[in-house]
Amino acid sequence: MILVFCELKDGKLRKPSAEALSEGRRLADASGQQLGALTVGASADGAADAAKYGADSILTCVAPSLASYSSDAFAAAIASAAKAKGATIVLGAATAMGKDALPRAAARLDAGYAGDVTGLSMEGGKLQAQRPVYAGKAFATTGFTSAVQVATTRPNVFAATEKTGPGAMESVEAPAGDFKAIVKEILAKGGGKVDLTEANVIVAGGRGLKSGENFKILEELADALGGVVGASRAAVDAGWGLSHGIQVGQTGKVVSPTLYIAAGISGAIQHLAGMSSSKYIVAINKDPDAPIFKIADYGIVGDLFEVVPELTKAAKAMGIGAHH
Amino acid sequence: MKILVCLKQVPDTETKIKVAGDGKSLDPTDVKWITSPYDEYALEEGLRLKESAGAEVTVATVGDDKAKDVLRNAFALGADHAVLIKGDGQGDTLATASILAGFAKDKGFDLVLSGNKGLGGDNSAVGPMLAELLGYAQANVVVKLEITDGKFRAEREIEGGTEVVEGSLPAVVTAQKGLNEPRYASLKGIMAAKKKTIEETEVAGHAPATGTLAMTLPAARAEGRKLEGDAASQAKALMDALKNEAKVF
Ligand SMILES: Cc1cc2nc3c(=O)[nH]c(=O)nc-3n(C[C@H](O)[C@H](O)[C@H](O)COP(=O)(O)OP(=O)(O)OC[C@H]3O[C@@H](n4cnc5c(N)ncnc54)[C@H](O)[C@@H]3O)c2cc1C
Ligand SMILES: Nc1ncnc2c1ncn2[C@@H]1O[C@H](COP(=O)(O)O)[C@@H](O)[C@H]1O
Numbered sequence: 013m014i015l016v017f018c019e020l021k022d023g024k025l026r027k028p029s030a031e032a033l034s035e036g037r038r039l040a041d042a043s044g045q046q047l048g049a050l051t052v053g054a055s056a057d058g059a060a061d062a063a064k065y066g067a068d069s070i071l072t073c074v075a076p077s078l079a080s081y082s083s084d085a086f087a088a089a090i091a092s093a094a095k096a097k098g099a100t101i102v103l104g105a106a107t108a109m110g111k112d113a114l115p116r117a118a119a120r121l122d123a124g125y126a127g128d129v130t131g132l133s134m135e136g137g138k139l140q141a142q143r144p145v146y147a148g149k150a151f152a153t154t155g156f157t158s159a160v161q162v163a164t165t166r167p168n169v170f171a172a173t174e175k176t177g178p179g180a181m182e183s184v185e186a187p188a189g190d191f192k193a194i195v196k197e198i199l200a201k202g203g204g205k206v207d208l209t210e211a212n213v214i215v216a217g218g219r220g221l222k223s224g225e226n227f228k229i230l231e232e233l234a235d236a237l238g239g240v241v242g243a244s245r246a247a248v249d250a251g252w253g254l255s256h257g258i259q260v261g262q263t264g265k266v267v268s269p270t271l272y273i274a275a276g277i278s279g280a281i282q283h284l285a286g287m288s289s290s291k292y293i294v295a296i297n298k299d300p301d302a303p304i305f306k307i308a309d310y311g312i313v314g315d316l317f318e319v320v321p322e323l324t325k326a327a328k329a330m331g332i333g334a335h336h
Numbered sequence: 337m338k339i340l341v342c343l344k345q346v347p348d349t350e351t352k353i354k355v356a357g358d359g360k361s362l363d364p365t366d367v368k369w370i371t372s373p374y375d376e377y378a379l380e381e382g383l384r385l386k387e388s389a390g391a392e393v394t395v396a397t398v399g400d401d402k403a404k405d406v407l408r409n410a411f412a413l414g415a416d417h418a419v420l421i422k423g424d425g426q427g428d429t430l431a432t433a434s435i436l437a438g439f440a441k442d443k444g445f446d447l448v449l450s451g452n453k454g455l456g457g458d459n460s461a462v463g464p465m466l467a468e469l470l471g472y473a474q475a476n477v478v479v480k481l482e483i484t485d486g487k488f489r490a491e492r493e494i495e496g497g498t499e500v501v502e503g504s505l506p507a508v509v510t511a512q513k514g515l516n517e518p519r520y521a522s523l524k525g526i527m528a529a530k531k532k533t534i535e536e537t538e539v540a541g542h543a544p545a546t547g548t549l550a551m552t553l554p555a556a557r558a559e560g561r562k563l564e565g566d567a568a569s570q571a572k573a574l575m576d577a578l579k580n581e582a583k584v585f
Contacts, residue, residue, distance in 0.1 A: 083501075087464075119465035127458070128460070146347070150552065151551065192473035293557070312574060
């Protein structure tokens with residue numbers, strides 16, 4: 013069996029989990045295996061959604077003690093379901109939770125782990141993973157020698173393809189005993205916006221913005237385009253009150269949106285590492301020789317303080333982003 | 337309190353990646369090696385706990401002789417003990433975690449600090465694996481850490497915000513940017529580091545569970561086109577191109 017750890021939020025299957033499931037379905041078809049979806053929590057509301065993405069069975073691990081996320085409890089639940097079902101491949105999305113629980117589950121299963129993968133295939137009955145290394149400056153093909161193989165799929169890379177499966181529901185045993193660590197509270201700061209790593213459109217600003225307040229013009233453009241705001245390390249480190257969480261680059265988020273707009277960003281190697289796998293890149297810079305233009309599909313040489321508000325205006329006039 | 341900080345030696349972020357003749361590893365020519373940036377936050381947190389709570393800080397790296405540089409640097413910053421565990425510093429995460437676990441298991445560390453990601457390999461796995469192998473609690477991608485009475489409270493980064501994780505020591509905590517501002521080594525520290533001894537040891541670990549079969553470079557992106565005119569016409573031309581040419585919207 014290929015087992016996919018699925019995250020539920022507000023009674024729904026999270027999109028990165030739907031993507032992982034779809035990829036699991038593809039691999040299961042390629043290797044003649046069953047696809048199992050596993051949910052863990054105090055309720056299994058939304059677990060049935062897994063059938064839409066081809067799950068043969070939906071395993072629900074439900075207990076009141078699982079209401080809050082716990083690394084060790086969730087890892088134990090994943091490992092024990094994998095053992096019970098004899099799963100040789102365990103997948104999940106490379107989200108904050110997936111990247112926390114699955115490596116731990118892998119160690120519990122004596123399994124190798126490939127994180128944040130952008131491609132998966134079956135070769136001679138074993139899993140192979142394509143993954144960016146050096147923050148996307150190179151790609152590695154990872155092979156496994158362990159019996160059980162664990163991988164997390166990078167959000168926004170694999171398509172969530174609807175394909176109805178039987179989705180037979182089955183409950184599995186919840187981990188017992190005291191949990192070593194547990195989430196006590198969630199301090200949301202993002203105002204409900206999607207995370208950079210899951211965003212389709214990112215409008216990023218650098219030192220050229222000159223102040224934190226000036227990021228407002230980027231937010232307005234991002235809002236018009238249905239996107240979110242990112243920043244270079246120079247901007248984050250400038251003491252402008254920007255959150256570390258929006259830094260893009262080798263020591264920040266590695267992102268691959270459909271559209272990445274870089275305003276007032278020069279294009280240092282560490283920044284490019286984090287965003288050069290974006291589908292389309294737009295650079296706005298007053299320096300025509302800025303390195304960012306070398307990788308941009310569309311370049312605007314000009315003053316961002318004039319160009320960005322015009323972009324917002326043009327987007328609104330054309331009704332762009334209206335479907336978001 | 338006894339603290340272990342795991343340090344990984346990685347290629348400098350400026351490195352232009354070239355693939356070696358074997359087609360699957362990094363060509364080491366001209367590569368400058370540094371301490372993985374997130375590990376610097378881990379070490380700084382350990383040193384701050386040493387100063388505020390009287391902890392003893394041991395740093396360890398799995399690597400070859402050249403990895404002694406990261407240990408010497410940690411000595412210069414204030415680490416008490418430094419250990420080179422001989423092995424493949426860039427290898428499989430389960431193997432690395434099991435070596436570190438084997439080293440740590442009988443030493444009574446209350447807190448193990450690591451980076452949330454070793455730059456280059458970009459695995460983000462050794463911390464949680466180490467926690468599991470040691471049977472410790474974990475808090476991953478942490479931007480704020482408080483330790484009182486054998487308990488920890490950590491704020492960790494999640495999508496669109498942070499969450500608060502609580503648990504009891506011993507624990508593995510992996511550092512994220514924002515946790516602290518790492519100090520620089522003083523001249524005095526650098527001089528003192530020269531006199532300190534790096535211990536060397538070998539620890540048996542799990543056989544590698546993964547291996548790199550091939551490494552390739554992404555296709556170079558072609559330079560696109562520049563949009564002409566004043567700001568308003570550039571803006572209209574861009575939106576038009578995004579909508580009708582790139583079909584982004
Ligand atoms: C270990 C390490 C890790 C790093 N990690 C990262 C990382 O993860 N992410 C990252 O981004 N950087 C990272 N860096 C930093 C990186 O090397 C650069 O310093 C940084 O990316 C520069 O940010 P910037 O482009 O905003 O600033 P600058 O390089 O200062 O560029 C500002 C740009 O704005 C333009 N500009 C100014 N005013 C205007 C205007 N009015 N209109 C239009 N354009 C204007 C300028 O022409 C210039 O090109 C790292 C560095 C190190 C050493
Ligand atoms: N060879 C190593 N020696 C010591 N610590 C390591 C080693 N590899 C990884 N680590 C630690 O584990 C963290 C995560 O690494 P990784 O899972 O490779 O991304 C690093 O930031 C280090 O703190």
